[in-house]
Amino acid sequence: MSRTRYTCPSCDRDDLVQAVPAVYLAGRDAVTSRERDSDGDMRTVTRTVSTGLSDALAPMPAPPTYAIGCLGVLAAAVSIGTFLGGVLAGKWFRDEPADEPQESQWPGGWSAPEVPAAAPPDLDFLGWISAFALLAAVLVFAVMLRRRATFARLTRRRHHAEELWSHGWYCHRCGTVHFEDVPGEDxxxxxLQRFRERVWEHGGYGDLAGERRVVDSVRD
Known part of the structure; x- marks a missing residue:
C-alpha cells in the first residue's frame, strides 16, 4: 500500500516533504557517555541531544530545568554538617556539670592556687549556619515544586496541541510547515515560529510561544 504523498504549497513538490512528528523524532537522540562524578568515580550518563529543527518543531515547551536543586542539596548538606559539628563538639545535648569548688591540698596543709578553667570555644555560630542553610534548602525545594506544578497546569491540554501537531508537514526545501486534513485549517x-504559535495556542500555552521564539536561522 503506497503512502499518501503531500506536496508543499510553496514549491509544489513532494520529494522533500516529511511529517512533522518524523522530523521531530529524527532530530533527537540519546547519547551515553562515561563521566566522573564529584567523588572521582566513573559513572554512565545518558543525555538527550536534539537538533535546532527538532526543538523548533516541539509540540510543547521544554519542562523547567531543576539545576537549582543542586543548591538545595548543598544547603541541606551544610545544615546537616554544621549541626553534627556542634553535636560532636559537645555544644548541644550534653549535661552541664554542677559548679562545685575544687580544692587541692599540698603536703603540709597548704592550699594549691586555683587555676581558672579555660573557657570553651563559642560555637553558637554553628547553630545559626545550620538554621539558615536549612531554611535555604526548604525554599529551594519549594521553588522546584512550584515550578513543576505550574508547568503541569499549563500543559494539561497538551493532547490538543499534539493532535494538531501530528497533521503538520515540513518541507526541507522551503523550511516551512503546512497542515493537511485538518478541518478549519488551510x-x-x-x-517555524508561526507553526509553533498555532500548535501551542491549541494546547493552551500559546503565550509561551512568544517568550520562547524560534531562531530564524533554524534549518536542516
Whole structure:
C-alpha cells in the first residue's frame, strides 16, 4: 500500500516533504557517555541531544530545568554538617556539670592556687549556619515544586496541541510547515515560529510561544 504523498504549497513538490512528528523524532537522540562524578568515580550518563529543527518543531515547551536543586542539596548538606559539628563538639545535648569548688591540698596543709578553667570555644555560630542553610534548602525545594506544578497546569491540554501537531508537514526545501486534513485549517505555508504559535495556542500555552521564539536561522 503506497503512502499518501503531500506536496508543499510553496514549491509544489513532494520529494522533500516529511511529517512533522518524523522530523521531530529524527532530530533527537540519546547519547551515553562515561563521566566522573564529584567523588572521582566513573559513572554512565545518558543525555538527550536534539537538533535546532527538532526543538523548533516541539509540540510543547521544554519542562523547567531543576539545576537549582543542586543548591538545595548543598544547603541541606551544610545544615546537616554544621549541626553534627556542634553535636560532636559537645555544644548541644550534653549535661552541664554542677559548679562545685575544687580544692587541692599540698603536703603540709597548704592550699594549691586555683587555676581558672579555660573557657570553651563559642560555637553558637554553628547553630545559626545550620538554621539558615536549612531554611535555604526548604525554599529551594519549594521553588522546584512550584515550578513543576505550574508547568503541569499549563500543559494539561497538551493532547490538543499534539493532535494538531501530528497533521503538520515540513518541507526541507522551503523550511516551512503546512497542515493537511485538518478541518478549519488551510494549507498556507507557515514559518517555524508561526507553526509553533498555532500548535501551542491549541494546547493552551500559546503565550509561551512568544517568550520562547524560534531562531530564524533554524534549518536542516
Amino acid at each position: 494549507r498556507t505555508p507557515l514559518s
